[in-house]
Amino acid sequence: MKACILASGSKGNSTYIETKNHKILLDMGKNKKYIVDALKSIGVNYKDIDIILISHLHTDHISALESFIHSVPAVVCMPQEMFASLKSLNNYEHIKIYDDEINFDDLKIYAIKSSHDAVASRNFIIEEDGISIVQITDTGYIKSKYFNLLKNREIYFLESNHDVEMLTHGPYPDWLKRRILSDEGHLSNEAAGFYLSKLIGDKTKKVYLMHLSEENNRPEIALETVKKTLNEYEIDFNEIKCAKQDEISEVMIV
Numbered sequence: 001m002k003a004c005i006l007a008s009g010s011k012g013n014s015t016y017i018e019t020k021n022h023k024i025l026l027d028m029g030k031n032k033k034y035i036v037d038a039l040k041s042i043g044v045n046y047k048d049i050d051i052i053l054i055s056h057l058h059t060d061h062i063s064a065l066e067s068f069i070h071s072v073p074a075v076v077c078m079p080q081e082m083f084a085s086l087k088s089l090n091n092y093e094h095i096k097i098y099d100d101e102i103n104f105d106d107l108k109i110y111a112i113k114s115s116h117d118a119v120a121s122r123n124f125i126i127e128e129d130g131i132s133i134v135q136i137t138d139t140g141y142i143k144s145k146y147f148n149l150l151k152n153r154e155i156y157f158l159e160s161n162h163d164v165e166m167l168t169h170g171p172y173p174d175w176l177k178r179r180i181l182s183d184e185g186h187l188s189n190e191a192a193g194f195y196l197s198k199l200i201g202d203k204t205k206k207v208y209l210m211h212l213s214e215e216n217n218r219p220e221i222a223l224e225t226v227k228k229t230l231n232e233y234e235i236d237f238n239e240i241k242c243a244k245q246d247e248i249s250e251v252m253i254v
Helices: 032-041 065-069 080-085 144-150 164-168 174-181 189-199 219-232
Strands: 002-007 014-018 023-026 051-053 075-078 095-097 101-104 107-113 122-128 131-136 155-159 206-210 240-242
Touching: 002 032, 002 155, 014 032, 023 122, 032 065, 051 065, 080 095, 107 144, 144 189, 155 189, 164 174, 189 206, 189 219, 206 219, 219 240
Parallel strands: 023 051, 051 075, 075 095, 131 155, 155 206, 206 240
Antiparallel strands: 002 014, 014 023, 101 107, 107 122, 122 131
């Protein structure tokens, strides 16, 4: 299994995941040209994408979706409520409606309900042949009932959106600060560290912190906070990096 973060942040999000038989895009933020060029830079033809997963309908996760599917007949996977809210897909033929699981031959995708101010928002575990990648972003918290399912996976792409002090004393209006800090907002650096302390296991190879705020966070602060929190829980794990808004990550192979 291969994975590469193409973009991560409030201006657009997209992750590429490749399995034995499938080439997947998780979210379609940014624009089509950016995604096509990013895929080309890692040796992937965008026309080979056959599965698209959408976490939720905020613009920074779907802005390229409509233009992309005009040229690539990929299967777009989403819950019924999400599909009903996205009128632009009403006449698109390749829709797969799901609730909690999606299956394609040996590929199993668990769709975890997230806590965000968007219709039917989801996060994902993508698993094949006992190898898995978890992506969790745009959620105010992770429900404890999912811990056992999420625990001890090979790669985690986990939101680490903001430093609480920077957000609290920063330039955002109060209503926006309350939204971000709410149970339907975004994970802070401290929350990311806490959840990783519950999830990282012997099989875990890599963690990428995602969706860092440009106004209310810094990569060095996110890394320091997460590692400090892990140390407090006596978790010795150092393979942690930060995803960036306009730079693709390394191509990870597990």
